[in-house]
Amino acid sequence: MKRLLSVIILVSIFALSSCEEDRVDPYYAYGTAMDTNVSICIYGGNKNAANSCLELLYDLEGQFSVTAKGSKLSALNRGELVEDKGHFYTLCGLANEICTLTEGAYNPCVYPLVKLWGFTTGNYNVPSEDKIAESIKLVNESKIVFKQEGICIEGDGAADFGGIAKGYASDVLREHLKSQGVDGAVISLGGNIATVGSKPDGKKWSIGINSPKGNGGLLGTLLLGECAVVTSGSYFRNFVENGKFYHHIIDPQSGEPADSGLVSVTVIAKDAALADGLSTAFFVMGMENAKIVAESLDVETVFVTENEIYVSSGLKEKFTPDSSVEGEYQIIYN
Numbered sequence: 001m002k003r004l005l006s007v008i009i010l011v012s013i014f015a016l017s018s019c020e021e022d023r024v025d026p027y028y029a030y031g032t033a034m035d036t037n038v039s040i041c042i043y044g045g046n047k048n049a050a051n052s053c054l055e056l057l058y059d060l061e062g063q064f065s066v067t068a069k070g071s072k073l074s075a076l077n078r079g080e081l082v083e084d085k086g087h088f089y090t091l092c093g094l095a096n097e098i099c100t101l102t103e104g105a106y107n108p109c110v111y112p113l114v115k116l117w118g119f120t121t122g123n124y125n126v127p128s129e130d131k132i133a134e135s136i137k138l139v140n141e142s143k144i145v146f147k148q149e150g151i152c153i154e155g156d157g158a159a160d161f162g163g164i165a166k167g168y169a170s171d172v173l174r175e176h177l178k179s180q181g182v183d184g185a186v187i188s189l190g191g192n193i194a195t196v197g198s199k200p201d202g203k204k205w206s207i208g209i210n211s212p213k214g215n216g217g218l219l220g221t222l223l224l225g226e227c228a229v230v231t232s233g234s235y236f237r238n239f240v241e242n243g244k245f246y247h248h249i250i251d252p253q254s255g256e257p258a259d260s261g262l263v264s265v266t267v268i269a270k271d272a273a274l275a276d277g278l279s280t281a282f283f284v285m286g287m288e289n290a291k292i293v294a295e296s297l298d299v300e301t302v303f304v305t306e307n308e309i310y311v312s313s314g315l316k317e318k319f320t321p322d323s324s325v326e327g328e329y330q331i332i333y334n
């Protein structure tokens with residue numbers, strides 16, 4: 001957890017420092033939501049715009065939380081019909097779309113497995129094969145459906161939006177800031193960065209990608225305009241039992257932490273919700289299959305394995321490796 005926090009803080013600080021550099025009059029707002037540190041740095045608009053972002057975020061968290069009893073997601077998971085045409089409705093629709101796009105590698109109904117491994121509560125354990133098989137069945141037999149009377153889960157399973165909610169929230173905050181006249185901003189929710197416009201001097205944002213080694217270092221930086229940069233990594237939430245490493249991104253087919261040879265996946269897209277869902281899915285799918293989906297959707301990627309960094313060709317001019325990476329990783333542009 002300590003390590004997770006330091007990584008999050010580092011991403012935030014990095015994004016913010018690039019916000020501060022050329023600032024005319026920057027304003028920052030900080031908070032904690034969706035189990036991560038949040039920072040919002042704005043140019044233009046007024047400070048109320050940044051502060052109201054936090055209010056919005058707490059509201060979204062209250063709807064999407066899998067543990068808060070009063071959330072819309074909890075109602076859905078109790079088998080209730082949820083009447084909603086707002087953010088919850090949109091998020092459910094997006095989650096289903098990304099599930100289809102990635103052939104179930106991202107599956108919003110993965111909750112029985114996430115819970116079984118203890119990733120919701122932090123009471124980690126390696127479940128028995130029987131328990132895993134039972135949960136896989138629940139995941140496979142469940143889906144989020146839209147009925148005239150409301151949204152519900154078909155099947156006995158349950159949904160978890162941990163793989164997409166922060167990205168979706170970043171998109172909502174970005175639209176909110178724009179509506180408040182903000183023309184330059186960096187929104188940082190843990191491994192999710194979304195930018196608005198450009199810096200006041202018209203320059204691009206410099207966004208750091210953390211080293212999955214968890215040493216606080218960077219793999220490199222990306223020079224980008226308005227976009228979303230979302231990273232999923234096995235180094236975010238994990239545990240070791242009997243010398244074996246287990247992490248929080250579950251392959252719904254095996255019912256176990258994904259073992260695709262990747263340690264980190266960064267997706268760069270226009271929309272943060274899409275980038276978030278895809279980064280989780282790509283981690284499960286492995287690089288080869290993920291590249292096919294990424295190319296079909298026109299999103300850019302950075303895949304990291306134990307010894308290599310694969311940077312998609314569209315980022316060639318935008319990615320600058322950190323000097324510390326030399327000798328540790330081979331960088332391949334593909």
Ligand code: ADP
Pocket residue numbers: 105106107108110114119160161162163164166190191231232233236237248249250251252276279280284
């Ligand atoms: P983070 O939450 O660290 O930003 P991700 O966006 O990759 O990382 O999401 C991982 C979270 O998504 C897990 O903690 C869990 O709640 C959920 N999850 C795990 N595996 C899957 C999956 N295959 N499909 C959808 N959601 C998943």
Ligand code: MG
Pocket residue numbers: 162163164232275276277278279280281
């Ligand atoms: Mg994700």
